[in-house]
Amino acid sequence: MEFDSIFQIQQAAYLDGALEPYQCRMDILLKFEKVFKKYSQDLCSALVLDLHKSQRQSELSEIEPVIHELNYFKKNLKFLMKPQKVKQSLIFKNTTSQLIPRPIGPSLIISPFNYPVNLAFVPLIGAFAAGCPVTLKGSPQTPNILKVFELIAREFPDKLFCFFMDHTQLLPRPFSCVFFTGSIPVAKIIQAQCAQYLNRCVLELGGVNPVFLGKCNKKQASYQISLGKFFNAGQTCIAPNFICVTPDTESVVNDIIKIVEQKFKTNEHICKIISKEKYAYLEDVVKTRKIIYQHSFLDKENLIYPITLIEVDKTDELLTQELFGNVLPIVKFKSLNDQIQWYRETFYVPNLQCRPLAAYLFTDMKQEKEYFMRNISAGALSINQVLLYQISQLPFGGVGQSGIGNYHGIETFKVFSHYQPLLWVQKHKMFGLGYAINSFVANSTLPPMRKNPEFFMKIGLNLPGLSFMHNVKIISLVFLVLWALGTTAGLIYLLVK
Numbered sequence: 001m002e003f004d005s006i007f008q009i010q011q012a013a014y015l016d017g018a019l020e021p022y023q024c025r026m027d028i029l030l031k032f033e034k035v036f037k038k039y040s041q042d043l044c045s046a047l048v049l050d051l052h053k054s055q056r057q058s059e060l061s062e063i064e065p066v067i068h069e070l071n072y073f074k075k076n077l078k079f080l081m082k083p084q085k086v087k088q089s090l091i092f093k094n095t096t097s098q099l100i101p102r103p104i105g106p107s108l109i110i111s112p113f114n115y116p117v118n119l120a121f122v123p124l125i126g127a128f129a130a131g132c133p134v135t136l137k138g139s140p141q142t143p144n145i146l147k148v149f150e151l152i153a154r155e156f157p158d159k160l161f162c163f164f165m166d167h168t169q170l171l172p173r174p175f176s177c178v179f180f181t182g183s184i185p186v187a188k189i190i191q192a193q194c195a196q197y198l199n200r201c202v203l204e205l206g207g208v209n210p211v212f213l214g215k216c217n218k219k220q221a222s223y224q225i226s227l228g229k230f231f232n233a234g235q236t237c238i239a240p241n242f243i244c245v246t247p248d249t250e251s252v253v254n255d256i257i258k259i260v261e262q263k264f265k266t267n268e269h270i271c272k273i274i275s276k277e278k279y280a281y282l283e284d285v286v287k288t289r290k291i292i293y294q295h296s297f298l299d300k301e302n303l304i305y306p307i308t309l310i311e312v313d314k315t316d317e318l319l320t321q322e323l324f325g326n327v328l329p330i331v332k333f334k335s336l337n338d339q340i341q342w343y344r345e346t347f348y349v350p351n352l353q354c355r356p357l358a359a360y361l362f363t364d365m366k367q368e369k370e371y372f373m374r375n376i377s378a379g380a381l382s383i384n385q386v387l388l389y390q391i392s393q394l395p396f397g398g399v400g401q402s403g404i405g406n407y408h409g410i411e412t413f414k415v416f417s418h419y420q421p422l423l424w425v426q427k428h429k430m431f432g433l434g435y436a437i438n439s440f441v442a443n444s445t446l447p448p449m450r451k452n453p454e455f456f457m458k459i460g461l462n463l464p465g466l467s468f469m470h471n472v473k474i475i476s477l478v479f480l481v482l483w484a485l486g487t488t489a490g491l492i493y494l495l496v497k
Helices: 003-015 022-051 055-081 118-130 143-153 184-195 218-234 251-263 276-287 336-348 366-375 410-415 433-444 454-462 468-496
Strands: 095-103 107-110 134-137 161-163 177-181 200-204 210-213 242-245 290-294 308-311 327-332 358-362 380-383 417-425
Touching (some): 003 134, 022 118, 055 218, 055 410, 118 177, 118 410, 143 161, 210 336, 218 327, 218 358, 242 336, 276 308, 336 366, 358 366, 410 417
Parallel strands (some): 107 134, 107 177, 134 161, 177 200, 210 358, 242 327
16 A cells, blocks of 8 residues: 555544544553564564574563563553643632643654664554554664564554555655654754654764763773673664773773673674675774774674774774774773863864763762763763663653654653643632632733733732642631730730739
């Protein structure tokens, strides 16, 4: 079926409100869970073929995050769908004010190659929870994954979920939301296409993610850096791009080498580089720089590039590029202050939009932590930990060139929802001080204009509206004060008499 027809079906389903009721959304989530588990092993097999990901890597980084997100929404969906009460000033006390989460409408999700299952289905689950029909487009660089995606999509009606491989049919179109994960150059094209219909556009991009080393546990730092950098062959948007060392922390480099030798004894857990062009780029990067260490495993035919550590000067242009591979540059500085000052001058001063998706610090010192938090602006900050802040309770997203918008958990629900304000004047509330002030101010704006309604306007807007319990408390307090005053006056009278 042509996408025009499917898009019309999805629009009709949205306008009919067919996907809006709680039970309908929950049924969709439960069905998706069943289908996802049915095809999870097929997805893992496809990940081996497309990315050389081991079974355990696939489960850890692709399957389990999707199950975790499903469990979050199954547990919290009813709460997320509830209208939110809004506190009112006194002038609006005779009204009911709410924010009602409504589905934003038919949405498009464009996922990348590096975590093709995770980055496609985590936002998809949030869209289903929000009540939106979804079109999914995967990366052509993972052809085996796309075949499984197509099988999964066939388990659902077109009005709810469809999958397309050809992106040229999809944009520009009047999607209510476009959710893109990928590179900055492609994001600029996507955003320009979204501008034609003023689509809501969420961009999850990358950046030059620094690692700063202060006075820290060096063993812990080396382990975390190794995990963050070499998992998925460094093809992770929040992977460390380079590490800054001082004379006190240079030993971390040797510790990283030891960990690589211990953990990567075979190439079973080394993922492949996604393309020949990217492989050649990494080769060129290493050729012209000082190699500190290079892993013995090399499989050019299958695009498995060896883990490599290189030493670079802080003026090297390589440090301003997102490497997206298992090559780790080491930069030497005198102190942590020098590291952070250099980073600010190199990235923020020329272009404040060049802020990373993540910035990492390893330290045991409170002063260093506070200095880092004051001076580094990024999509997220992480101290003594790498990668693992991707949890449903924390929003994930960039700032500036590292992205627009957040997701995970409730933030994904917000992305695919419109919080529609509702102001309702109820008949039984058309009395009281708030209503009187409201009526007076409203009448003062009609000819003939009354003079000086500002006093009542200020009272009405600045005084908070009081709930029933607040009213009870205030009345009780007034009676208590009057009783205390009466008792005191009586005692004084008796004493004087």
